[in-house]
Amino acid sequence: MREEIQNLKNEALAQIMEAKDSNELEGLRIAYLGRNGKLTKLIKEIKGLSDSEKKEVGRLINESKNAIFETITSKKNQLKVVKREWFDPTIPGKKYKIGKLHPTTQVINEMYEIFKHLGFSIIEGPEIESDVYNFEKLNLPKDHPARSLQDALYIEEPDVVLRTHTSSVESRALETLKPPFRVVVAGKCYRYENVNATNNAMFYQFQGFAVQKGISMADLKGALYSFVRSFFGEKREIRFRCKYYPEVEPGAGLDLDCLFCNKKGCSVCKGRGWIEMLGSGMIHPNILRSFGYDPKKISGYAFGMGLDRIVMDRFKISDIRSLYNGDIKY
């Protein structure tokens, strides 16, 4: 019987080596290893053998089985290399529709993520706002020179406006939240504007503020630098300079080097070499006092930036209107 097995194995291996294609190989597999295959039949004959022979022959059959199987597999692979069926990978895939987030949402999400790592929570506030929260409580009394920069859309003159900035959420937060807190807000703001390629009556702002005992300009600078470096890249040059905003004292502006001209001055940066990115500073003592805090015991910082220009820059959109008029083709 041993000889029979050996012969069968040799015969199988020889036929496998001669095989021309995968169909022939499959036929051989069935002929030897299939349910009624030649080798399988031999297994059935084991019954009549003595115990010691059973062991010996069983091992032999197993070895032969493995050898035949491995040879078929390697021959199959060999045949594939040599010759393959016609296959065209250039055929276009069947379209599968997936949805996309609006560019502004993508930018906001990314910013939220960065600020979460800096210990910030996310809050929101109303868009229809009273003069009190939008201006008065932010150290912007009536007739303040800074008010002309942001002509409001009025719902009721002079007391109800569509918020002109997300700072209105700051005054609401100062009223309701207990320090220490760090929060960011992103949302729609409005202004009286004749709509054109660079100005829209609605725009998005991203704002943050932190109130905590001992918080300083160094913490503000640290948070802003971390944000700028993760959002705009490690290599950007940053300018952190004195700037006036009525809501803060001291106030600071943050500029980034203009990538379009390498700080040489071009139309993008209006010849300045720098792009104004955001405004910031320490929350004005008048504001802190008006919410019942002693500025010497508890301090805070605030920062804010327009989002639309950042979105336009990132997604190479040249007309601000196309962000919000359904022009984006997904």
Next chain:
Amino acid sequence: MRIPINWLKEYVKLPGKLTDLTDKLTMAGHMLDKLDKVNNNIVIDLELRGNRADCYSILGIAREVSAIFKTPVNYPKIFNKASKAPKLNDIKLKADTNYLRRVMIATISDIKLTPSPLWLKQRLEEYGVPSINNIVDLSNYVMIETGQPLHTFDFDRVGKNLTIRQAKKGEQMTTFLEETINLTEDDLVWANQTSVLSIAGAIGGKVHSISNETKNVLLEGASYNQANIRRSVHRHNLLTDAGIRHEKNLDPNLVEFGIYRFLELIKENKWGKIENNVLDYYPNVTKPWKLSLNFDYLNSLSGSITEPKKVVEILKRLDFKILKEDLKDLEVACPNYRTDVKSEEDLIEEVLRIDSYDKIPSRVLSLEVPKDITLSYINQEKDLKDNLTSIGFDEVISLPFVKEDMRELNKSLINSGSPVKVVNRPSPDIEEMRMTMLPNLLEFTQKIINERGTEVRLFEIGKIYFKKTNKYHELRKAGIIYWSKGNANFFKFKGYIESLFSKMNLKNFKFSTADLPITNITNSYNITSSGQVVALGGEIEDCYYLEIDLDSLLSKNLKPSVNLWPKYPPQIEDLTFVIPERTKIGEVVLSIKLVDDKIAEVELKDIYKDSYTFRIWYQDKNKTLENDEVEKIREKIIKELNHRGVRIKN
């Protein structure tokens, strides 16, 4: 403001490199906006701070340069002070207003009116104002040099009885630019007995200005209530060079400097005879005010250490007088012209900005991290957006206003409350705020259809606005719209919505027909979850629309759960029934499910005319069902449906 470098150089020594100058000025708060060249002279255009009235002048910037670069200011020569008097050569001035802080008047007789000499012309050209004649040009020159706006009248035309008062209703004035302005009672004016001569702080009248016939000049320099001038300047759009200075908080002491500087230049150029007396009305003299500064506070606010010695030295460079100094505190007298410095924090900024913000260190997470108070609906919105994109819908954002031709649709989902409207609309499209997300989504859909799109799946998440019982309301909504060329139907749309709800883990929701306030929307329905309406939907212009109320969803239990594959395989078969018209298929499906608890799932697979094919899963948790067991359940189904007039096909 445009600063010609040559002019600036007259009062202060500049660093050798221009970028040194502009970089440091930028860091200290006066950003370089543009560089320009006029008459081959460099002009730097600085973006000045709105609260630094003193900086709107060449001398103001010279003072900043002096403080930054530690070099002295050389002030220009002024006229030997003449004696001051309440009355002047019979001129009677009545100040009939609280808005006047100070006024000085001088007269110059026998003036020599000529075109301006070259130096004066060039200076003005470099700054950017046109040259008119030597007298008018000189008042502009002194304003740019000192920051004090001055105004000259034809003395013989204005007469000797002058009043500064608020305008009367109906009064008008024609400016020297030939523009007629209708004045309000809030506008401050100069007037004589018969007419208005000028709008205080903003612009002179045509009739009383200097003309070729002018022989004698009345020169005035004044300081007004900043807020009042600001209102007038913006009301009548009079952002003149004088206006942009007067609308800021100017130092009343500057009036004197401006007037005497003007007189000095008249004298030097021999352009007229200066009368000896000068009228000065200055009821409440502004004196330097005191502020204190605590060194510890300075350091804790900046997050860095500035040595007291350095603090003192910087403040001195900025003209602050040190009154008292000990280890902890400093008391200073503020220079009159620094009307922006009113608090300790203002002083701190002065020290930090002159020392440079570059010296402030950058610290991250040095303090305890406050607890996370992120609002739950922010996460909900984010998840919803991700879920909607995952089922193939694109997000759009629109201006939350409804265009005129879409206003009818604005009331389609809400019938209580009225739309919120902008009273000062910049255009008709930016007036009425949306009460539903539908109009804009429909417009965007139309746009895609016009661009020959074959399918539209859009959503917008945002607020709707309305007014009800005198209160403004803002509600968060998700609008979802679907259109497909030739083959959109409710069956498909509902499939998307059900997938969405399943991703949101929203269970036990029910679709029912519901009427909407307007009839443009057909096949309208609502979706309820535990008895509460969470969404409204319907069909309009071949589009399928659904608006979900996010706030009412927020309270629902949306906890995620998973289903495991059952241990024993199901038996699956398709049964086709003939169903009479106007039968609610949802109820048929439900009644099949209720026949036996071994019916694991029922799915509508196909509809052909009145034939509906359902795929039914028979499954037992504890064993594999035998054919005869399935048979029995099937018979129960057929019997149950027969009661409803539904019969099995074949």
